[in-house]
Amino acid sequence: MDAIDEWQRIREQREKERLNREQLLKRSRDDEQKNEEEENANKRAKLLEERIRLATKKPEEEQVELDPDQIANIERSKMSLLQKTKKLREQEPILTEKEREEQMEKTILDVESARAPLAPVKQLASGVMFDQVDSSLIHSTRWKPPRQFASMSEMEADSLRRKYRIEVIGEKVPPPIPSFRCMRFPPPIIQALRAKHIKKPTPIQTQALPVVLCGRDLIGIAFTGSGKTLVFSLPMIMYALAEEIKMPLAKGEGPFGVIICPSRELAYQTHQVICQILSFFDQDYPKLNCMLCMGGGASSRDAQAPPTSSAYHMVVATPGRFMHLLSEKKIHLKQCKYIALDEADHLIDTGFEEDIRAIFDYLPPDKPRQTVLFSATMPEKIRRFAEQSLTRPITVNVGRAGAANLDVVQEIEYVKQEAKMVYLLQCLQKTAPPVLIFCENKSDVDDIHEYLLLKGVEVCSIHGGKTQSERLDAIDRFRDQTKDVLVATDVASKGLDFPNVQHVINYDTPREIENYVHRIGRTGRRGKTGLATTFVNNTQCSEAILMDLKHLLMEARQVVPSFMMQMGEQQEMNVGYRVGGQRSVCSYCSGPGHSIINCPKREREKNEQFRKISATDSGLGGGDY
Numbered sequence: 001m002d003a004i005d006e007w008q009r010i011r012e013q014r015e016k017e018r019l020n021r022e023q024l025l026k027r028s029r030d031d032e033q034k035n036e037e038e039e040n041a042n043k044r045a046k047l048l049e050e051r052i053r054l055a056t057k058k059p060e061e062e063q064v065e066l067d068p069d070q071i072a073n074i075e076r077s078k079m080s081l082l083q084k085t086k087k088l089r090e091q092e093p094i095l096t097e098k099e100r101e102e103q104m105e106k107t108i109l110d111v112e113s114a115r116a117p118l119a120p121v122k123q124l125a126s127g128v129m130f131d132q133v134d135s136s137l138i139h140s141t142r143w144k145p146p147r148q149f150a151s152m153s154e155m156e157a158d159s160l161r162r163k164y165r166i167e168v169i170g171e172k173v174p175p176p177i178p179s180f181r182c183m184r185f186p187p188p189i190i191q192a193l194r195a196k197h198i199k200k201p202t203p204i205q206t207q208a209l210p211v212v213l214c215g216r217d218l219i220g221i222a223f224t225g226s227g228k229t230l231v232f233s234l235p236m237i238m239y240a241l242a243e244e245i246k247m248p249l250a251k252g253e254g255p256f257g258v259i260i261c262p263s264r265e266l267a268y269q270t271h272q273v274i275c276q277i278l279s280f281f282d283q284d285y286p287k288l289n290c291m292l293c294m295g296g297g298a299s300s301r302d303a304q305a306p307p308t309s310s311a312y313h314m315v316v317a318t319p320g321r322f323m324h325l326l327s328e329k330k331i332h333l334k335q336c337k338y339i340a341l342d343e344a345d346h347l348i349d350t351g352f353e354e355d356i357r358a359i360f361d362y363l364p365p366d367k368p369r370q371t372v373l374f375s376a377t378m379p380e381k382i383r384r385f386a387e388q389s390l391t392r393p394i395t396v397n398v399g400r401a402g403a404a405n406l407d408v409v410q411e412i413e414y415v416k417q418e419a420k421m422v423y424l425l426q427c428l429q430k431t432a433p434p435v436l437i438f439c440e441n442k443s444d445v446d447d448i449h450e451y452l453l454l455k456g457v458e459v460c461s462i463h464g465g466k467t468q469s470e471r472l473d474a475i476d477r478f479r480d481q482t483k484d485v486l487v488a489t490d491v492a493s494k495g496l497d498f499p500n501v502q503h504v505i506n507y508d509t510p511r512e513i514e515n516y517v518h519r520i521g522r523t524g525r526r527g528k529t530g531l532a533t534t535f536v537n538n539t540q541c542s543e544a545i546l547m548d549l550k551h552l553l554m555e556a557r558q559v560v561p562s563f564m565m566q567m568g569e570q571q572e573m574n575v576g577y578r579v580g581g582q583r584s585v586c587s588y589c590s591g592p593g594h595s596i597i598n599c600p601k602r603e604r605e606k607n608e609q610f611r612k613i614s615a616t617d618s619g620l621g622g623g624d625y
């Protein structure tokens, strides 16, 4: 029994050993297979990698040799930070004083123009910029130049442009047309122009009207009083007329076009110009309405209620009020294809940029539209800004942007601060009325107004502290010549058109040369000559403005007083003006006597931003207007 048990035990033992051996053998076979599979997978991955590398290999990668930059990079990576800085300093090009200054100007300008361009938010969000949009988004009108002009060769067109000193930039520029009749305006418009003694287009109108009538975007630059208002008003009327004939507007509908102005006074004036023209449309033509939309509450007597009971084909507006109506959905821009920005530099430059951007956002992003920008001055910053925001715009330029009107005789007089008021009375004798007196501050306007009233002068005044009704009343009374003298802050310096102003007196020198150009531009309009007298003294004038003034006078071939002439090279260098240099205007404000580095306008705007003074719809930006 024991032997049998023993035998049984040995058998079981052997059987166990055999099973273990088999298991071990199987495991080792499995491992081998696994290894083989892994090896194959690795081989396949390597093969694939190699194929990808070969397929995507750039020719230069085939070179095994490293290029000098790669070597330098490797070397640089081994360096300490101090060594790297030293090396970079050594590699910096040695710039001359002038080159360094130019580089600095470029950097400042790049920073200043780096803000996002004007475009509907929807368009910006989808990454579509106006200059990249297809031509189906360009507003097209039915207007065509008459055959004799359409068939004009480019050479003929250029020679006509040279004759009128017109400069154009852009593709496929329509020909200049020196006749309103040839511009195919309907009889009521021609009659309305005749009634205002407007028979022949001014140079800016000769070229810019065909551009806008064709439906192209425009950047218009021309000196003060050269008739820019008609360039953006007449095409809007023509477009509204064509649309109304095609499909009359129902109650509450419209507008087809909008003009945005930076001040209520300017909006009021432009609205009047359009209404005067519309009053010549007889029963043979559809009735067109133009709404004036501006702030100022109940006092803004001509401002209309939003269109619920009637249709408005056109709107002239200030940005703040217009934005308000848009946001309250009291007005919409679904049918609007035409938008004009008067004094665009001023609108965009000051606190209105955000309002303008918001207004653009209400325009349908996928429909064609036409944008027209106009200004008497067009600093580089605004030009860049506008070029980014328009569709293949055409720039029409008559004279240097920011240059003074050559029809104005400019006189500069040194008057001590305490003698100014008395001398003012004497100065008023220089010409017959009407005379405009400009001051920087509201309190000076009030003082002069009171003083002249006491002296028996028929005088009225305007500044930002007065009610809207008082402001418009003063403008009307000066315009209809019931008053001989208007004393004003810069609220009246931009764009306002008074007939036959004989003399503009700058009681104090404006802080910026742009304002000087606008102020003196209130005279010498419609081709007539005018006189401008500016009081200067050393208590109130900055060196930069005096240098600007000196160069502006020289450019306009005016007499430069000897004390200004003596402002020598050293002072010119102090304010950054390069005598004999190629560039002689500030790329920020077009001032001819300083550079962007020490631009008084930039300085003021920076300070204003710092103090968080934002412009309101009350007039012209911040400041003591």
Ligand SMILES: Nc1ncnc2c1ncn2[C@@H]1O[C@H](COP(=O)(O)OP(=O)(O)OP(=O)(O)O)[C@@H](O)[C@H]1O
Pocket (backbone or CB within 6 Å): 196, 197, 198, 199, 200, 201, 202, 205, 222, 223, 224, 225, 226, 227, 228, 229, 230, 375, 376, 494, 495, 496, 497, 521, 525, 526
């Ligand atoms: N072709 C023309 N012929 C004669 N007068 C004109 C002509 N076009 C416009 N005018 C008149 O010239 C005056 C100045 O026009 P407007 O106000 O449009 O000038 P502007 O260029 O806008 O000036 P600013 O830059 O000061 O705003 C107005 O009284 C206007 O009626």
